[in-house]
Amino acid sequence: MKPQITTLHSLAGLRSALRRLAHRAGLSVELRYRLALSATRVARAELAAGRPVLLETVPPRPSGRADGRPGEGRAGGGPGDGAAEGRLVVRLHLPHAPRRPSLEGLPLPAEQLPGTAAVWRVPAPVPSAEDTGRDDPPGLVELLEEELSAAVDRADALAEDHQRLKHELAETNSGVLALYVQLEERDEQLRQAHGRILRQLEDALRPPPVRVPGLEMAVHYEPAEKHAPTGGDLYDWFVLPDGTVHITIVDALGHGLTSTRSALNVTHAVRTLALEGHPLESIVARTDEVLATFDHELMATVQLVRLDPDSGELVLANGSHPPALLVREDGESSLLEVRGRGIGFPLPGSERLLRARLDPGDLLVLYTDGLTESRRDPREGELRLARAARRHRHLPIEEIPAAIADEMHTVILHPDDTVALTVRRVRG
Known part of the structure; x- marks a missing residue:
């Protein structure tokens, strides 16, 4: 079939021509308005400038011919530019356009031809030879109403x-x-x-406080991380066969279960040695000897305290641990410092024993460094601790450790496991 070429001067004319030929070709309503809208977008600038466009169409070839011969393979004259059976070919030529039209984003994609033309090859039902003679398309209004209804x-x-x-x-x-x-x-x-x-x-x-006549005891523990409330800060207290109270404070290096295991090893070894009757001044060094054989990475500070509840006699040994704090009933305070090196340190052991006396109403505060670490230096933290202990020394014993910790932790360098343990001697 020969191509049909129409010269158009308006958008309305282009839309009308495309709708009618699409209807004759049997295109669906959706393909029809997509084709009309796409061609309108391509030609709009030319027609608005008063330059005509050429619409060339090749309808689908009928499925049979009157002379019985098969249809020609191509239509339109040029090689490769005709209509294959079952396709409507629509070419839009812009002969006066200064540049190629943009074909991006069209509702119905088009092919770019050489020069200033675009082509649409739309699948269409193949009409029979009899259908071609009964072409009576509806009016433009009916076509528009059909598209609107769709x-x-x-x-x-x-x-x-x-x-x-x-x-x-x-x-x-x-x-x-x-x-x-x-x-x-x-x-x-x-x-x-x-x-x-x-x-x-x-x-x-963490064993509960030992109940001994003449002594009040309490403890507060606070982990560095709330979701992992075990760490390397532990304590132990028990009564020896002679009636004296033994207290162990341990701060093992690190956090979490590994440091907990190390601290437990230290407290268990100290308890065993103390109950076996080893002298207090030797227990730090002996603990290191016992544990070094199976825990080579263990490092811990340790403080040992012996207290006679009847006389108030107090004896301390130390291995790299912060000093204990003694607060007298009248508010006078002093640090009980003993030089020594902890478990896993070079030359571990307490260099000597420190002896003091706890009189009725006096308060002893034992702790780990998580309580006194501050934004400045350890000595500043120890001074703050002394002030806090003096302020809270007359509270019920079970409230004192937590009250001290709450006040101390208003200024800290970084969170760390904390033990605060208090012992107060009462009048018999």
Whole structure:
């Protein structure tokens, strides 16, 4: 079939011509308005400038010919530019355009031809030979109404899809919300179970105060990390066969379960040696000897205290640990410093024993360095500790360690495990 070429001078004429030929070719309504809209966009600038455009069309070839011969393989004259059977070919020529038209983003994609032309090759039903003689297209208004009706139907379908998707999304959101609630409840159950296990672990690691006539004792422990309430700061207290009270304070290097294991090794070794009757001045060095054989990386500071509840006699040994604080009933305070090196240090052991006396109403404060570390220096932290202990010394004994820790931790360099242990002698 020969190409049909029409010269057009207006957008309205171009749209009308394309709609009619698309209808004759049997294109769907959607393809029809996509083709018209795409060609309009390509030709708009030329027609607005008063320059005509050429519309060349090659309809689909009928499926049979009157003479019985097969149809020609190509139409339109030039090699490779004709219509294959079952395709409507539409070429839009812009003979006076100064540059090639842009074909980006068209509703119906087009091919760029050499020069200033675009071509659309649209699949179309192949008409029979009888159909070609009965072409009576509807008017332009009817075509537009048909396209409008199709657009309305498409919009209604999209609205139904949108409503269905909203309903499905609401159901999904409801399910996800219910799942979040279940997960939150499960997390809360796990947190509670985790907390119970950790409290049981703490109770197993940290013995309750020893009940001895003439002494009041209390302790406060605070981990560096709330979710891991075990660390290297431990204590132990027990009564020796002679009635004196033994107290051990340990600060093992590091945090978490590894340092907890190291601190437990130290407290157990010290307890064993003390109950076997080893002299207090030798226990730090002996503990290092015992543990060095199976814990080569262990490093810990340690402080040992012996207290006679009847006489108030106080004896201290030290291995690199912060000094104890003694606060008299009248508020006078002093640090009980003993030189020594801790477990895992070179030449471990306490260089001597320090002896003092705890009179009725006096308060002894034992602690790890997490209590006194401040933004300046250790001595500044020790002075603050003395002031805090003097202020809180008359509180009930079970409240004193936490009150001191709360005041001290208003100014800290960095979070660290903390033990604060207090002993007060009472009148008999």
